[in-house]
Amino acid sequence: MATVQELRERLRRPLAAELAGGCQNRVVAGGVEKLLSSPLANPFPMVRERLAGYADWDESERAEALQDALKLLGDKEKPKATATRSARTAPPTAEPGERLPPDAPVAQLDTGPGGTRKLSSLGLHNLRDVLHAYPHRHEDRRALPDLANVEEGQKVTVEGVVVNKHRRTPKPNMLIIEITLETPSGGRVKASWFNQPWVERQLREGARLILTGRVKKFGNRVQLSVEHIEKMEVAQDSLSTGRIVGVYDSKDGISQEFLRKAAFKALQAVPLDDYLPAHWRKQRGVTDLADALWGIHFPRDEGHLSRANHRLRFDEYLFLELRMLLQGDDAVLQGKRFQASGDDISRFEAALPFRFTNAQRRVLLEITDDMRSDRQMARLVQGDVGSGKTAVAACALYLAVRDGYQGALMAPTEILARQHYKNLVGYLGQLDVRVGLLIGAMTPRQKLEMQTRIAEGDVDVVVGTQALIQENVQWGNLGLAVVDEEHRFGVQQRRKLLQSRPDVLVMSATPIPRSLALTAYGDLELSIIDELPPGRTPIETKLIQDNYRTQAYGFVMKQIREGRQAYVVTSLIEENENLELLAATQLADDLKVILPEARIDLLHGKMSAAEKDHVMERFRRQEFDILVSTTVIEVGVDVPNATVMVIENAERFGLSQLHQLRGRVGRGSAQSYCVLIAGEHSQKTRKRLKIIEGSTDGFVIAEADLKLRGPGELRGTRQSGIPDLRLADLANDTEIIEQARELAKHILANDPKLEHPRLQYLRSELQNRSQSVAFREVI
Incomplete structure (x- = not known):
């Protein structure tokens, strides 16, 4: 039978090999935790405890834990981790103070063990990627709240030291971990996690933590339901506390401290040469690039953050407008010159x-x-229906x-x-x-x-x-x-x-906000017809709950008896034409039972263009009374005799799409109606749908839709080629967009291919921001 000393050595050797091999968790089949579950580790419970959860950690955490475990096993000499095969071929990291170009790979930035892999997993492959991976929000940690004054339900961030920890399993499959955190002012806060065993390794007594969560108050006792946890390393205190702190998009195993450290090192390493000359910055009232990048990652105060945000939003729009204007030769074509006399x-x-x-x-x-003009006209005319x-x-x-x-x-x-x-x-x-x-x-x-x-x-x-x-x-x-x-x-x-x-x-005829039009149609000048001819009768719109559906179709039948026609539109949450067709077919069958007098036909996305045209032509010739349709009703088609639009499950549509569907009626002289049937009755849904019930102005509705849903979901914008804008706020940025567009046009009017030496940085930045290889070849 092996002695404890022999077991110690048999356990020490694979753990030392794991550390020397780069902490890849491949030392034995099944990994380190499989090794520790064997009888080999029975005499060493402290080693087991220190390495519990090893598979979930990153390389730096694994290395630290292995060194602790080896010390517990009596290893006097600290083993050195050797480079893995991939590390041996990676570029050498920069020396402290060494300057690196923006396109240098992240491997040249000293971000510690596994740092390159972490950054790459977030899509950050070179230093400019790191510089432009802006925080998605900022927290003011200059003066953290006095816990005595926080309110129930308030979201707060606190920092402190773990003074005790408890784990409970009140019922099977339920784990509750609770700690007491002592803040620098001496106050104490309870913090809890439900069924999150992976956070336990960060909750050792004495650990310094930053916690964000919702407050629950029990008399004088404050409890925090934790949403976000950071481990505060002493060397990184200045980046995570006592300042306005950025919070980055991340994933499990990649800490905020790590991302702040990477951004800080990148800002120190890269010469932040500005691609906008000083006189352009002065004319547009924007700060320089270095001030903006430092200000978005590590702002000194609110003013610094504000001007950084303004400059970087301006840049996003400028490069978008330049890209739109440069795509295709039509940006610089000579056009026809017309007399166009009065x-x-x-x-x-x-x-x-x-x-x-x-x-x-x-x-x-x-x-x-x-x-x-001699120059080719390229103009967008927007206008509501009619x-x-x-x-x-x-x-x-x-x-x-x-x-x-x-x-x-x-x-x-x-x-x-x-x-x-x-x-x-x-x-x-x-x-x-x-x-x-x-x-x-x-x-x-x-x-x-x-x-x-x-x-x-x-x-x-x-x-x-x-x-x-x-x-x-x-x-x-x-x-x-x-x-x-x-x-x-x-x-x-x-x-x-x-x-x-x-x-x-x-x-x-699709009203979209001016800000969105300027970006979606960046290569076109914009004109808006924002006035309807006099004498048009507004469409009456009514929002009802689905339990009043029978009354709605009774009104439809009344209109049919007066010689009118109606549309009924259905939608599903799932983007599935087969399910949509099934729902539309079922609705048409139901209406034939509810309204036996009415002649009913169906239009859906599975039809060919010719079949759709045939159905619409028959509807226009009044060969049937009700057209049940999915959302494929053609924009702009006139059926003057159709006076009612019923939209089932209206809450599943955006406001702009509802307005477009409503525009299918009201094409004749008779009063027209739109009935929105809501299957969901929440206050939020009613408030949103009330916007369209109360307005017939497509541009007002489109602005409201933009603010509620964001640009990515608005109809047509994904097809426009707009990239994801990281900081831009299309609902409020019209003035910045117009300034950026004006500068883009000025630049290209004087240098259509960005060939002047002073524009080399601008040209390079534009190419870097343009994902399409074909577009890069344009310039």
């Missing part, structure tokens, strides 16, 4: 059955200024035709193309403008005939779908291209239309 505008308006609104006149003035965008576009097309050019209007679907064709014939036909139609549903002979007329200049304005940008369409003299609902097209599709360098006018 007499021609007056002649067009005189032929209309109405007068332009002031908003339409303002936008038309912006368009004609562009048309008279604001008169098509009439403005028709006037621009008329001005192009008067100068001997052709015009094109491209719509995303054939049914919308036919609708635009009908409208343009009405606007332009009496002014001797020849309007043609080119869509996929035409016969080969009809297409060939129209293509021939286009090539020979025998037609002035052509309305169509993507067929307009097919290779076999040759334009005689294309001067102006109007693109409706641009977000439905890919960027490359739009650029194909630009090859003959026409002026470009983009129309969108």
Whole structure:
């Protein structure tokens, strides 16, 4: 039988080998904890306790624990960890005070054992990644709260020393760990964790901790339900206490102290050369880059943090605008130069059955200024449903035709193309403008005939779908291209239309806030028609709970008996077309039982474009009364006889999408209605849906949607190519965006390819911030 001394040596050897091998937990099959569960470790309970939880630790924690365990086993000489294979091939770490370029790998930053792996696991591969991994929030730890004055439910951060610890298992599968933390002022706070055994290793008596959590008060006793824990190392006190402290995005096993230390070392190592010249910074009122980066990671005070935040937000927008403006050659193309005379505008308006609104006149003035310029027009016209965008576009097309050019209007679907064709014939036909139609549903002979007329200049304005940008369409003299609902097209599709360098006018009936429009459509100038023609009857909107559904459909039936039609839209939380189709089919079947008199049909995402067009055309011809649909109802389709829009489970839609759906009715002269049926009855849901019940202004609704949901979820923005903005606040940053856009345009107007030597840092930073290799090749 082995002696204790022999067991000690048999345990010591693998633990020493584990430490020397870089603490990879591979010393024996099953790892260190498997080794410690064997009889070999029975005589050494303190070693077992010190290494409990080893598999969950990072390399630095493992190394420290192994050294402690080896001392407990009587190892007099502290073993040195040898480099692993990967460490031997890594770049050498920088000497203290050595300067490193921003693109230096994080392995050159001395962040301790396992530091490179930790940073890489967070997507931080070089020093500029570390510099721009900003804290997601900041805590003021300059004067931590007096525990006697905190209120029930308040979220606080406290620091102190663990003076005792208890662990309880009041029932199977429940672990409660409680500690008492003594603060520097002598106060004591109880802190607890439920079913979180992995935190226990940080809770040894004497450990110095920083805890954040919600306060519970029991008389004079304060208890903290902990949400966040930091172990306060003596060497890092200045980075984690007594200051405004950044809190970073992280993951298990990567501490806040480690990330602060990495940011601090990166700021010390990298020369923070500013890519914005001093005179531009002064004009825009922004601080220098070094001040901003130090201020976002380690602010001296609130003012320092504020100006850092402002500068770095400005930079995010500046590089976004530069990228948008530089993508594709169309950013610097010469366009057509039109006369766009006031007499021609007056002649067009005189032929209309109405007068332009002031908003339409303002936008038309912006368009004609562009048309008279040598530079190619690239302008977005936004306007709510019924604001008169098509009439403005028709006037621009008329001005192009008067100068001997052709015009094109491209719509995303054939049914919308036919609708635009009908409208343009009405606007332009009496002014001797020849309007043609080119869509996929035409016969080969009809297409060939129209293509021939286009090539020979025998037609002035052509309305169509993507067929307009097919290779076999040759334009005689294309001067102006109007693109409706641009977000439905890919960027490359739009650029194909630009090859003959026409002026470009983009129309969108999807109101989005100005700040979002300036970023989503950064390569386009922005015009907004924010006024509806007089005499339009507002759509009445009513929010009801789902237990009043029967009354809602009774109202729908009343409208049908009066000769009207209705939409009913359904949605699921899951983005699953099969489930959505099932829900829509079930709803249609239910309505046939509830409303046996009504003629009901179905529209869903599984249908082909031709099938959807056929259903919509039948609905427009009043061949049935109720159209049950998923969210694929085409934007902009006119069914003047439809006066009711019922939206089931309205809480599952964003406000902007609800407003778009509501816009499918109110296209005729009759009073129209929108009924929102909410399946969820919380105060928060009702408050949100009340916004759309109380407003018909799409821009007001879009602003509210942006503030409630953020830019990432708003319809169309993900397709726009907007990158994740780390600091930007699109709901409140319109002024900063406009300043950044103005500077971006100024820079490119004077140096379209950023070739001047003084812009080398700016160019380099832009390339680094642009993930697309194809875009990097543009500059």
